[in-house]
Amino acid sequence: MRIVSLTASIVQIPLRREIKHASATRRESANLLVCCRLNDGTEGWGEGVPRSYVTGETPKGALEQLAATPLEEQLGRPCASWPEVIQLCRGFQPRINQPNPRGHCANALRCAVELSILDAFGRAFGQPLSEVVRHYEPARPVYAPRDQVRYSTTITAENPVRERLSALKMRLYGFRQCKVKVGVAGADDAQRLRRIRFWIGRGMDLRLDANEAWQAGDLPRKLEPLLRNRISCIEQPVPHEQLESLAKIRRQLAVPVMLDESLTSLGDAQRAIALGACDLFNIRLSKCGGFLASLELAALADASGLGYQLGCHPGETGILSAAGRHWAASVDGIRYVEGSYDRHLLQTLVTCEDITFGYGGRAAALRRPGLGVTIARDVLARLLTNETTWRWGES
Numbered sequence: 001m002r003i004v005s006l007t008a009s010i011v012q013i014p015l016r017r018e019i020k021h022a023s024a025t026r027r028e029s030a031n032l033l034v035c036c037r038l039n040d041g042t043e044g045w046g047e048g049v050p051r052s053y054v055t056g057e058t059p060k061g062a063l064e065q066l067a068a069t070p071l072e073e074q075l076g077r078p079c080a081s082w083p084e085v086i087q088l089c090r091g092f093q094p095r096i097n098q099p100n101p102r103g104h105c106a107n108a109l110r111c112a113v114e115l116s117i118l119d120a121f122g123r124a125f126g127q128p129l130s131e132v133v134r135h136y137e138p139a140r141p142v143y144a145p146r147d148q149v150r151y152s153t154t155i156t157a158e159n160p161v162r163e164r165l166s167a168l169k170m171r172l173y174g175f176r177q178c179k180v181k182v183g184v185a186g187a188d189d190a191q192r193l194r195r196i197r198f199w200i201g202r203g204m205d206l207r208l209d210a211n212e213a214w215q216a217g218d219l220p221r222k223l224e225p226l227l228r229n230r231i232s233c234i235e236q237p238v239p240h241e242q243l244e245s246l247a248k249i250r251r252q253l254a255v256p257v258m259l260d261e262s263l264t265s266l267g268d269a270q271r272a273i274a275l276g277a278c279d280l281f282n283i284r285l286s287k288c289g290g291f292l293a294s295l296e297l298a299a300l301a302d303a304s305g306l307g308y309q310l311g312c313h314p315g316e317t318g319i320l321s322a323a324g325r326h327w328a329a330s331v332d333g334i335r336y337v338e339g340s341y342d343r344h345l346l347q348t349l350v351t352c353e354d355i356t357f358g359y360g361g362r363a364a365a366l367r368r369p370g371l372g373v374t375i376a377r378d379v380l381a382r383l384l385t386n387e388t389t390w391r392w393g394e395s
């Protein structure tokens with residue numbers, strides 16, 4: 001079997017509520033969807049979420065990169081097994097016409113194309129996407145399939161009433177872990193955390209995400225009043241440009257440090273390890289360049305004695321939610337799992353299956369071939385326009 005066409009489209013996904021943190025505020029998400037068709041008619045779908053403040057990508061720029069890439073040369077050969085499909089995916093190298101010192105300037109595009117290929121061949125093979133983990137040599141040290149995933153939840157920057165309600169709902173819904181966005185201009189984080197801790201309960205694992213909001217020199221002072229609320233982790237407290245400064249003061253902090261915006265590629269990971277800049281990685285499929293690259297990062301973290309979480313971008317559709325479910329249900333040692341917010345966050349679902357997590361954040365592993373979800377084409381048609389669609393290959 002071989003790939004005969006790729007169709008890439010930009011979709012605007014409306015959200016049920018505003019998502020606000022130190023780096024951005026949004027009511028919708030501009031996502032890149034890719035459909036891969038094989039010569040037997042099998043189709044697979046992939047998704048990436050370009051974020052300019054994370055990897056420098058834009059949806060329009062991703063389409064332009066794809067159009068400039070020699071796809072026949074890179075994706076034209078036939079495949080008959082997972083190792084051959086994996087080799088095909090690793091050979092996909094988008095054309096990048098800009099400086100790319102961190103190796104991340106096409107990560108959302110890589111993710112969307114790779115997932116569409118893996119989904120298509122998984123359907124053709126009659127096997128779930130999680131089978132890829134078993135066949136990918138770099139992932140063998142962290143391969144550990146299981147039947148259920150348990151997700152954590154998030155409280156973004158909201159008004160006091162909404163924060164209290166969110167905290168109480170999460171407590172009643174049985175979550176065990178919650179991330180709180182901090183560092184938003186004008187917010188009193190110490191007061192917010194005291195309020196959230198009261199309503200969410202003493203047993204909840206609370207961690208913080210500052211989205212690069214603080215300066216390294218101010219970090220101990222910023223954190224000190226927050227740690228009184230028994231915080232388990234601080235995510236990306238300073239801008240990426242201050243990574244070396246963070247490394248110098250990390251061991252003075254009374255809380256583990258997780259990298260997110262500073263962890264977008266294997267090069268980023270190797271530099272962070274060499275500097276001693278963190279205790280954990282936040283691995284997101286779109287941000288980190290896809291399913292396979294994210295497996296490599298987890299294996300590297302594990303080998304280096306670091307922890308890791310599977311993160312997500314707000315606004316991911318069921319395509320990325322399903323991919324994250326397969327990843328999380330196959331990888332050992334994940335500290336926190338984020339994602340599958342679908343019904344709780346999206347105004348409309350683009351997949352026929354609703355794979356939103358259930359009570360307590362619990363969700364079953366997906367066992368159907370490929371990603372295990374089908375596209376609601378009528379919904380997708382309403383979100384697409386001809387101006388944001390590009391096609392390669394046979395009609």
